[in-house]
Amino acid sequence: MQLDVFNSVDRADAIDVLRPCLDIQRWIENIADARPFNSVDSLLSFAGETAEPFTADEVAAAMAHHPRIGERPKAQTTEAAMSRSEQAGVDPGDDGIAAALAAGNKEYEAAFDRVFLIRAAGRTAPEILASLQERLGHTPEEEDVIVAGQLREIALLRLAGVISADAVNEGAKA
Numbered sequence: 001m002q003l004d005v006f007n008s009v010d011r012a013d014a015i016d017v018l019r020p021c022l023d024i025q026r027w028i029e030n031i032a033d034a035r036p037f038n039s040v041d042s043l044l045s046f047a048g049e050t051a052e053p054f055t056a057d058e059v060a061a062a063m064a065h066h067p068r069i070g071e072r073p074k075a076q077t078t079e080a081a082m083s084r085s086e087q088a089g090v091d092p093g094d095d096g097i098a099a100a101l102a103a104g105n106k107e108y109e110a111a112f113d114r115v116f117l118i119r120a121a122g123r124t125a126p127e128i129l130a131s132l133q134e135r136l137g138h139t140p141e142e143e144d145v146i147v148a149g150q151l152r153e154i155a156l157l158r159l160a161g162v163i164s165a166d167a168v169n170e171g172a173k174a
Contacts, residue, residue, distance in 0.1 A: 003043065006163050007036035017162060022155035023065050024058045027051055040165045047159055051152040059148055060114070068105045068115050069128055097125045104132040111136060112143055119153040 001017060009017070014032040022028070030050040037043040054062075108116040116132055123131075135143060 001162060002164050003037060003040055006043075018159070021158035021162060022051075022062055022151060024051075024054065024062050024151075026058065027054075027155070040160070040163055043163060044156055044160060048152060048156055051155060054148045054151060056144065059144070059151060062151055063114050063117060063147070066115055066117055069101055069118060069120060069132070094125065097129060100129050101125070101132070104129065104136070107136055108132060112140060114147070117147050117150050117154075119150050119157065121154075121157055 006014060006017060011032050014035065015028050018028045018031055027047070027050055031043070031047055034046055034050075037046065105116055116135070118128055118131055120128060135146065138146070
């Protein structure tokens, strides 16, 4: 969707565009209510600012929608399609990596009572696995901070993929 269209749609439609990026109601509503944005950069900057900080409850709610790394969601939703695309670097046919991720996911969930979350886009399977193994040594408090940061990164990447610049306002700042 072009930025000028996003700026002009009604609030409910803007919310529908934002929800697959990150299902945190406060974040979604703050962005929808802050329109119009003069540039995609100003939109992304505002989205990043309004994501600081996420509460523990917001993180928990958003995490309910994230699949395990290495498991491709089968749903036909926009969010599931985004997740499949983001995990493109994880080859489910690589039995060694798949088994290591499955074991790591299980260990992580036992330690932290949630799925392992990482911005997978742009990372290789070995990089994701190395991060998973490193993060298993963290405290719950350290992981809370990291997970909130990963949610922000995922949300901003998704938002940048959903909203494009329009020719009239490209490069303008809010």
